[in-house]
Amino acid sequence: MPELPEVETIVRGLQRPLENRRVVRARLRPTGLYRRSSLRVGWLVGRRIVRVERVGKNAVFRFDPPGIMTVNLGMTGQLLLFSSNDPGHTAPKKHLHGRFCLEGNLELRYYDARRFGYIYVAPSCDFAKDLHIGPDPFQCDARYLKKNLEGRKAPIKSLLLSQRIVSGLGNIYADETLFDARVDPRTRGGRAVARSRRILSSARRILERAIVHRGSTIRDYRQPDGAEGGFQHLHAVYGRKGQPCVRCGTPIKKIVLSGRGTHFCPSCQS
């Protein structure tokens, strides 16, 4: 599932090929993939992509004349790049929902098997207001996190998953972060305030390492050129139920927390 490191990798892979190219044709179906109140992608035709960037878990495309498209990949979304004058490329059609043809015979395709992703097209976007997302772990400090955990009763894991406080963490990296910080995922937010600094620095460390390894491919995630990520081999807890903790050897436990599979070491996370 594309979280911050995966989206960062995708965005970096798209910047050079896409920036400064004009949209020649754009199509997206079904309309259920649009976020409420979004314009249709046809509105982008004739506009030039001036910048590709990441905001939380969203890939964001900025255009001139002014316009913006945000892509949230949900669980199984993919943004793949094809050269339309390369007859050898065999692009699957299954789950292909979006096609963006650009100058220079480039085609950006949007695939999403489960269709949990969504796309938002608008003249401009206020991310906090329109997408309900807060700063990512690289954009906030421990004081901010502390302030937002105070008095909260929900488990720290659930609070980290909420994109409103801190954006970018999903199920994999929330588990990995809390393991790194040695914090039990069931700890109530208010009880984790004193460990805000450690949690934040763990999040940054984990995310940086994951970016270096180009994200985690569990099943669907791919880079724009179709390659898999490599960080899945370095997970300490996610997907390691029953296997020995890399720190203390205790079997990793898997529980359900706020409806999410949650992996942790019952011995060294407290």
Add this chain to the structure above:
DNA sequence: AGCTTCGCCTGCTTGC
């Protein structure tokens, strides 16, 4: 208001 659960959706895994 804060927190949890539900529904969306498909494909892989599990169990009979």
Add this chain to the structure above:
DNA sequence: TGCAAGCAGGCGAAGC
């Protein structure tokens, strides 16, 4: 072996 139920989960909406 084959089929159906179970499970996975990001996110918004609904429910408590």
